[in-house]
Amino acid sequence: MYRTSGKVILLLMAAIVVPGVAVLLNTCAQKEGEIMNEKIETVSRLEAGKLKITVIYDNNPYKEGLETAWGFSCLISGAEKTILFDTGGNGSILLGNMQKLAIEPNTIDLVVLSHIHGDHTGGFDSFLEKNSKVTVYLPKSFPTKFKDKVTNCGAKIVEVEQPLKICENVYSTGQLGRLIKEQSIIVQTDKGLIIITGCAHPGIVKILNAAKDLLKDDILLAMGGFHLEWATKGKIKKIISAFKQLNVRYIGPCHCTGHKARTLFEKHFGKNYIKVGAGKIVTAADL
Ligand SMILES: [Zn+2]
Ligand SMILES: [Zn+2]
Numbered sequence: 001m002y003r004t005s006g007k008v009i010l011l012l013m014a015a016i017v018v019p020g021v022a023v024l025l026n027t028c029a030q031k032e033g034e035i036m037n038e039k040i041e042t043v044s045r046l047e048a049g050k051l052k053i054t055v056i057y058d059n060n061p062y063k064e065g066l067e068t069a070w071g072f073s074c075l076i077s078g079a080e081k082t083i084l085f086d087t088g089g090n091g092s093i094l095l096g097n098m099q100k101l102a103i104e105p106n107t108i109d110l111v112v113l114s115h116i117h118g119d120h121t122g123g124f125d126s127f128l129e130k131n132s133k134v135t136v137y138l139p140k141s142f143p144t145k146f147k148d149k150v151t152n153c154g155a156k157i158v159e160v161e162q163p164l165k166i167c168e169n170v171y172s173t174g175q176l177g178r179l180i181k182e183q184s185i186i187v188q189t190d191k192g193l194i195i196i197t198g199c200a201h202p203g204i205v206k207i208l209n210a211a212k213d214l215l216k217d218d219i220l221l222a223m224g225g226f227h228l229e230w231a232t233k234g235k236i237k238k239i240i241s242a243f244k245q246l247n248v249r250y251i252g253p254c255h256c257t258g259h260k261a262r263t264l265f266e267k268h269f270g271k272n273y274i275k276v277g278a279g280k281i282v283t284a285a286d287l
Helices: 002-030 091-100 124-130 144-152 204-215 233-245 259-272
Strands: 052-058 072-077 083-085 110-112 135-139 156-160 164-167 170-172 185-189 192-197 219-225 250-254 281-283
Touching: 052 091, 072 219, 091 124, 110 164, 135 144, 144 156, 170 204, 185 204, 192 204, 204 219, 204 233, 233 259, 250 259
Parallel strands: 083 110, 110 135, 135 156, 192 219, 219 250
Antiparallel strands: 052 072, 052 281, 072 083, 164 170, 170 185, 185 192
C-alpha cells in the first residue's frame, strides 16, 4: 500500500516538476531565438521578389554537373540572414555542389537542421570545417553528443522546441512529431508562406497546418521531402486533396517524396507543380 502511494506521489511530483522545467527551458531559448507567442507580431512580410531558394543537395537530378545523392539541403537567401537548411548526407558532395553553384560557405549566417537523420546532417561536419561562425538551430531532442560537437567547434546553438522566429520573416514550426522530432522552416513573404520540409516525418499535412495556424497566412509554396516514397496511391490522393483544401498554390516535392507521389502531384497541380532537384533555384518572384 505504502509503495503504491509512494509511486503516486512520485508521479504527481513529476507532473508538477516537468512543466516547470519546460517553462525554464523556454525562458533560456528566448535569449537566442524568439519563441512565438501573442507578443510577437509579424510587422512586415518579406518582398517575395527578394527571396531565392537554391537546392544544393537532392537525390533527384535537375542541373547538369551537380552530384545527386540521397538527402536534402537548400540555401535560403534574400531574407535578413542567409540560411542553410539541412546539409545532405555527404560533406564532399555538399561542398562540391556548393562550389558549382557559386555558394561560398562563409556567406552563410545560420544553419537550420530539420532532424537527426544522416541524410540531412551527414554533410554538417564538413560545412562546419569551412564556416563555424554560424548559429545552428536544431531540434532540442538532438543527442547531447551532437550539440557538444557543434559548440566545441565554436558555433552557437539554439535548441528548438516551440515554434520560434529565426530572423525577420523566417520561422521554425518548432519540433513536431513523436518518434522522430523534426522542424520545418517557414518564410513569410508578401505573396504568402513558403514552407520547406526536410523529410516531413511528422506528416506533411500536419506541418502545413501548423505553419498556417502559426502565421495565419495563405500557403504560397510547400517544398522539400514529403516522405511519401512508400505511401500507397490512396494515401497520396488523400494528401493531395488535403493540399487543395489548404489552398496550397505551388508545390515542389523532392527528396523522399518518391516518384509515384511526384507524378500524382504534377498531374493535380499542373503548371503550379515545380520540378525540384539538385541545382534547382526557386525564385519567389516567379510564383
Ligand atoms: Zn528522415
Ligand atoms: Zn531524408
